[in-house]
Amino acid sequence: MKKQQNGHGFWAYFFVFTAVYFSMDTLQFGTNKVEIYSTILYISVPVLAVIAFVYGALNRKQVHAIALLVTFTMCVMSIATHLATESELNLKYFFEIAVILQAYLICTVISVEDFKRAFTNIMAVLAVISVAGFALRYIYPGIMNHLPVLTNLGEYQYGNMLLTFLPYDVMYVTFRNYGIFREPGVYQFFLNLALIFLLEKPNTFKSWQLYALLLAMVFTFSTAGYIIGIAILLVYFFMDRLQIKASTVLPMLIGILVVGSLFSQGIVKADNAIFSKLLTSNSSTNSRFGSIAVDFHIAKMSPVFGCGFEFVENNFKIIALDEFALTGMHNTNTIMKMMAVHGFAMSFLFMLGIGLFCRKHLIRRGWTVFFVVFAALFSAADLIFNTIVYVVVLYGFMPSQTVESNDEPDSD
Secondary structure, X not given: OOOOOOOOHHHHHHHHHHHHHOOOOEOOOOOEOOHXXXXXXXXXXXXXXXXXXXXXXXXXXXXXXXXXXXHHHHHHHHHHHHHHHOOOOOHHHHHHHHHHHHHHHHHHHOOHHHHHHHHXXXXXXXXXXXXXXXXXXXXXXXXXXXOOEXXXXXXXXXXXXXXXXXEOOOEOOEOOOOOOEOOHHXXXXXXXXXXXXXXXXXXXXXXXXXXXXXXXXXXXXXHHHHHHHHHHHHHHHHOOOOHHXXXXXXXXXXXXXXXXXXXXXXXXXXXXXXXXXXXXXXXXXXXXXXXXHHHHHHHHHOOOOOOHHHHHHHHHHHHHHHHHOOOOOOOOOHHHHHHHHHOHHHHHHHHHHHHHHHHHHOEHHHHHHHHXXXXXXHOOOOOOOOHHHHHHHHHOOOOOOOEOOOOOOOOO
């Protein structure tokens, strides 16, 4: 990787890695049963925001007025929802505001291109570690006896390797790849986001990064991850963005399919496993499609301020059953949940930011397709408290750095 022109490469990686790791969407801090870790998370996000603010002030980073206005507006909307819907103090709103402020400060102190580069490299390394851990878990099950145990809020247990977590429990015939995240469906979001950033400059990525991201994706056994990942590859292929790497893409895909079939051992035959989820009714399918209908129904109850976190979390499954006869539901759509919690205006700002990000900071001639891809990504996981998500949104309100030409290649 080339040395970054601003000479502050370390800080780009620091801010991006801490935003990924210290998150409500990781096993270590988001769903860990040990309460001290949630306390660390609630403290670390404001502290990291302050560090970014100090760094930006010392280096006289430019303030982006429109992005700052959007940030302020989102924070005010969060407070308004709290005042309008909650009878008691709810710390989730203050954490949400801290996440939004952290995201804005990250956008201020590092450029869009530095963010994409750092995020892609970090996710590629985490993908390598998770694939190695997954293979070790499969080949040498005894490794679990030598690892610290993390128990999540659902009482599921994982071997804790800090930079990846190995599940004790079998799902869909075989073990699934969680990486550092609370569930494979969340992991696929980050892998696919890294894949989008990686492939937009086909001359610069290294083959091992593509192998790592796709292998990690295969072992999540996430239906949404597979479909969206294939869609991303096809989009870039038809844009001729993959032609330079054609000599490595074909054997890579064949290798991934072979290795995946060896590890999964009959995964397609299992009842309700992976792609059969598309053909049968189950909690995953119900959640994907039901989240749209149920959250929209809730949003209509209070379109201006939304119904708030407490109401949505306490009544989502009840409304799903009473109004739509859906059972086993989980709220998995980020945009629709934001609409239900905060009302239409907040979700509109969120979607506008995503659209502008695709228009300004990705390949211009394919931005509408990427917007659809992002909409699909956000339909597969609840990421309403995720800093990286808000970073992408707020970059949308910053000046354009549209990708049209290829960079000089790095060596493989």
